[in-house]
Amino acid sequence: MGISRRNFIKGSCLTAGAVALTGKQSEAGVDSPEMRTKGLQTSTTVCPYCAVGCGMIVHTKNGKIVNIEGDTEHPINQGSLCSKGSALFQVANNERRLDKVQYRAPGSDKWEEKSWDWAMQRMAKLMKETRDRNFVTEEEINGTTYTVNRNDGMAMLGAAALDNEECYLLGKFARAMGVGYLEHQARI
Numbered sequence: 001m002g003i004s005r006r007n008f009i010k011g012s013c014l015t016a017g018a019v020a021l022t023g024k025q026s027e028a029g030v031d032s033p034e035m036r037t038k039g040l041q042t043s044t045t046v047c048p049y050c051a052v053g054c055g056m057i058v059h060t061k062n063g064k065i066v067n068i069e070g071d072t073e074h075p076i077n078q079g080s081l082c083s084k085g086s087a088l089f090q091v092a093n094n095e096r097r098l099d100k101v102q103y104r105a106p107g108s109d110k111w112e113e114k115s116w117d118w119a120m121q122r123m124a125k126l127m128k129e130t131r132d133r134n135f136v137t138e139e140e141i142n143g144t145t146y147t148v149n150r151n152d153g154m155a156m157l158g159a160a161a162l163d164n165e166e167c168y169l170l171g172k173f174a175r176a177m178g179v180g181y182l183e184h185q186a187r188i
């Protein structure tokens with residue numbers, strides 16, 4: 001059955017009036033947040049993308065994320081999210097996401113799956129070798145020899161996803177390794 005423009009507007013006005021009087025929307029009404037998340041488990045988290053640290057609400061069903069949105073009670077973002085944060089849902093639900101270590105040996109044309117333990121140990125070994133090979137203990141400037149204890153073979157770059165504490169730890173670690181070329185993405 002067709003519906004005329006006049007009847008449509010009349011119906012809309014009646015519905016709006018009913019909502020105003022009862023404070024409720026009918027079950028067949030608009031897609032309200034309450035209806036979208038009904039029966040789902042709710043937890044809060046912080047966006048991992050940048051150091052703004054926007055608060056988020058994550059809805060799950062049977063252990064699977066089905067919705068992520070800005071947390072209106074979070075003091076940083078008060079419910080808003082940038083385009084990147086709004087698309088965070090795709091990070092968790094993405095068949096192209098790599099969740100295992102992929103390693104391609106020098107000269108090889110094949111990727112191999114490795115464990116995280118293997119990857120961490122290999123990175124630590126290579127970093128130690130690089131540091132030892134490039135460590136400079138002294139430098140002569142204008143005829144005077146100075147102790148420098150500097151690692152000229154490595155650089156470190158912090159990412160914007162790091163918070164204050166992580167930046168602090170990264171800075172400590174870099175200096176313990178003798179790294180002088182230490183920068184942060186947010187500054188360059």
Ligand code: SF4
Pocket residue numbers: 047048049050051052053054077080081082083084085086
């Ligand atoms: S990436 Fe966007 S949503 Fe995420 S913390 Fe930064 S500003 Fe907030």
